[in-house]
Amino acid sequence: MIPIVLRSTTTSPFGRKVRVAAQALGLGDRIIRRDADTRNAADDLRCQNPLGKMPCLLIAEEAFYDSGVILELFDLLAGGARLLPCVSQPLERARALTRARLADGIADAALLMVYEDRFREATQRSAVWLDHQRGKIERALAAFEQSPPRTDRADIVNIGLACALGYLDWRRPVEWRDAHPRLVSWFDQFSTAIPAFQQTESESA
Numbered sequence: 145m146i147p148i149v150l151r152s153t154t155t156s157p158f159g160r161k162v163r164v165a166a167q168a169l170g171l172g173d174r175i176i177r178r179d180a181d182t183r184n185a186a187d188d189l190r191c192q193n194p195l196g197k198m199p200c201l202l203i204a205e206e207a208f209y210d211s212g213v214i215l216e217l218f219d220l221l222a223g224g225a226r227l228l229p230c231v232s233q234p235l236e237r238a239r240a241l242t243r244a245r246l247a248d249g250i251a252d253a254a255l256l257m258v259y260e261d262r263f264r265e266a267t268q269r270s271a272v273w274l275d276h277q278r279g280k281i282e283r284a285l286a287a288f289e290q291s292p293p294r295t296d297r298a299d300i301v302n303i304g305l306a307c308a309l310g311y312l313d314w315r316r317p318v319e320w321r322d323a324h325p326r327l328v329s330w331f332d333q334f335s336t337a338i339p340a341f342q343q344t345e346s347e348s349a
């Protein structure tokens with residue numbers, strides 16, 4: 145069997161999505177993780193994914209990204225309709241993908257807030273930009289608070305949301321727990337129900 149290489153650190157929330165999905169689908173043993181350093185111009189990640197972003201999956205040296213594409217690929221490798229509805233259910237599938245992108249948007253905005261600190265000197269940081277990103281996170285969290293995803297099995301939506309919340313807990317660009325009691329309880333249930341999520345947590349931070 146062709147080995148599958150995952151270029152990602154263990155701390156990337158998007159890389160974690162891929163690791164959780166692989167384990168939940170029983171593909172974990174096929175994947176070899178290799179760290180990536182997104183800030184290092186000499187890292188071959190930039191040849192594999194010109195955007196220089198992780199996660200990036202290599203199958204026989206061909207690169208696949210981003211995390212959404214990789215999860216859709218894993219779903220098909222695992223037989224289909226495991227992480228998201230199949231193509232014969234176009235609206236259900238688009239609905240799941242939309243919710244998954246909403247969850248990813250939380251992690252995207254959180255990363256931009258973290259990068260504001262990492263890439264800019266204190267005097268260059270923009271409070272307006274940080275507020276703009278915080279607003280995205282708050283509105284997305286409010287939407288999920290109103291209707292949290294399922295917890296009975298891992299899918300493209302709940303994996304993305306759990307990884308985004310895990311990232312908020314770790315980096316703390318916003319405090320989300322007090323204002324979102326249903327999501328807190330959802331997160332606890334998901335963490336208990338999906339062992340792959342906890343297993344990937346112990347590798348991070």
Ligand SMILES: N[C@@H](CCC(=O)N[C@@H](CS)C(=O)NCC(=O)O)C(=O)O
Nearest residue numbers: 156157158182197198199210211212
């Ligand atoms: N939409 C992408 C987002 C990936 C992403 O932003 N990854 C971060 C690390 S968690 C990254 O590579 N950042 C480096 C950069 O933006 O240069 C996905 O879903 O994979």
